[in-house]
Amino acid sequence: MSEEVIAIEGGHKLNGTVTISGAKNATVALIPSIVLSDEPVEIYNVPEISDVDALTVLLEELNCVVERDISVGEIGVDPRNMKNIPLVSDAVDKLRASYYFMGALLGKYKEVTIRMPGGCYLGPRPIDLHLKGFEALGADINYDEETGTYHLKADELIGTEIYLDFASVGATINIMLAAVKAKGRTVIENAAKEPEIIDVANLLTKMGARIRGVGTDTITIDGVEHMHGAYHEIIPDRIEAGTFLIIAAAIGEKMVIQNIIPQHLDALISKLKEMGIKMEKIGDSIVVYGNDGNLKPVEVKTQIYPGFATDLQQPLTTLLTQGNGQSKVSETIYKERFKHCAQLNKMGADIELGEACAYIKGKTPLHGARVMATDLRCGAALVVAGLMAEGKTEITNVYHIDRGYDNIDHKLITLGAHITRYMIDD
Numbered sequence: 001m002s003e004e005v006i007a008i009e010g011g012h013k014l015n016g017t018v019t020i021s022g023a024k025n026a027t028v029a030l031i032p033s034i035v036l037s038d039e040p041v042e043i044y045n046v047p048e049i050s051d052v053d054a055l056t057v058l059l060e061e062l063n064c065v066v067e068r069d070i071s072v073g074e075i076g077v078d079p080r081n082m083k084n085i086p087l088v089s090d091a092v093d094k095l096r097a098s099y100y101f102m103g104a105l106l107g108k109y110k111e112v113t114i115r116m117p118g119g120c121y122l123g124p125r126p127i128d129l130h131l132k133g134f135e136a137l138g139a140d141i142n143y144d145e146e147t148g149t150y151h152l153k154a155d156e157l158i159g160t161e162i163y164l165d166f167a168s169v170g171a172t173i174n175i176m177l178a179a180v181k182a183k184g185r186t187v188i189e190n191a192a193k194e195p196e197i198i199d200v201a202n203l204l205t206k207m208g209a210r211i212r213g214v215g216t217d218t219i220t221i222d223g224v225e226h227m228h229g230a231y232h233e234i235i236p237d238r239i240e241a242g243t244f245l246i247i248a249a250a251i252g253e254k255m256v257i258q259n260i261i262p263q264h265l266d267a268l269i270s271k272l273k274e275m276g277i278k279m280e281k282i283g284d285s286i287v288v289y290g291n292d293g294n295l296k297p298v299e300v301k302t303q304i305y306p307g308f309a310t311d312l313q314q315p316l317t318t319l320l321t322q323g324n325g326q327s328k329v330s331e332t333i334y335k336e337r338f339k340h341c342a343q344l345n346k347m348g349a350d351i352e353l354g355e356a357c358a359y360i361k362g363k364t365p366l367h368g369a370r371v372m373a374t375d376l377r378c379g380a381a382l383v384v385a386g387l388m389a390e391g392k393t394e395i396t397n398v399y400h401i402d403r404g405y406d407n408i409d410h411k412l413i414t415l416g417a418h419i420t421r422y423m424i425d426d
């Protein structure tokens, strides 16, 4: 068997401007949301990532007409002849977010059959909060263990109060999708506040939903009978932007990260400043002036938004290998999200794992090696490492990276990185 690798010749300083694409974690919820509409919906600033390919397959299985123009990042979906068929194909397995069809189809048809979703393994990722929410709205839930398939059915969905034990991004969005066409008022307490949730609510509102309080702990949804066509532009990807900020801090001389909402990155920006990185916010851009070889170690704890994003702790870990002293990264969202550390150690890092945390001893020079992207943001951490390391780094399992980063090779090459892709034998 042969497989594709991303190969990076490290040590080349990066300069120039990078434009950030639409947010993956908004996109993967916005696309399933469209099925709630009775009319065509168009979305702009859609990133060119393989998660969108998988969602497009699922829309087509549901008999939606999908038109996608990758060159301008547009997707148009016509759901007028939709059929509520069971979603049990391999496309469901390709990403976690296929579960947003659960809420959206339940909302529209009061019935859905769907296989358990796939996605990155970050430790156990239960969906109990989603299911409790659907149940509270009136759905009966059956799970067929043999096929790994859920069947949800309700005579009608009736608005109610739902308290989330944890402010889960996925559960907040999924319950919102089911509730927009429920009878009466649904109140989600302890809702998540991530910017991607606000983006989804914005599209739903344009489609006719009545939603208040998104971005706070309490979201109130008054059900409507029909939803109509809309146009929507996706917010910039704060995690892609954060990854490029870290790359700029690691190996940039002067880099401009543009088309972003800087406020979404406040937690990362303050950590980078604490490490000694100089940067400037200018409108919808941030200019980063690299590092002077004298980075300070820091302690980071991941939190729900607006705290430090769990998705950015992995690429930040790579930068912390260059701090002068010991840094610590603690996870409160995904306690096992540390698979990147063993890969970084293969490249010369000195990282020890503790209980839901990693101790990073710096500074250690990094050298090229063959390493594996065990999940999407591990892939990002290894790209940062490859750019900094001496010699050649080969990253396997690149499909994880392509799930979430739009044209990452091209963007980095434009900044001066030396990157190629080729096939290797396993």
Ligand code: EPZ
Pocket: 025, 026, 028, 096, 097, 120, 124, 125, 126, 127, 128, 129, 130, 131, 166, 167, 168, 169, 170, 171, 192, 239, 310, 311, 333, 334, 335, 376, 377, 404
């Ligand atoms: C979203 O995952 C993102 N994925 C993740 O991004 C991100 O890491 C995560 O939010 C946290 O910000 C998408 O948006 C598609 P959660 P999600 O529900 O919705 C527990 C990336 O790299 N939980 O907020 O799955 C769960 O196990 C990805 O882009 C339950 O216990 O995250 C976790 O510990 C990976 N029961 C915590 O809550 C549930 O029913 C937060 O999960 C749901 C979640």
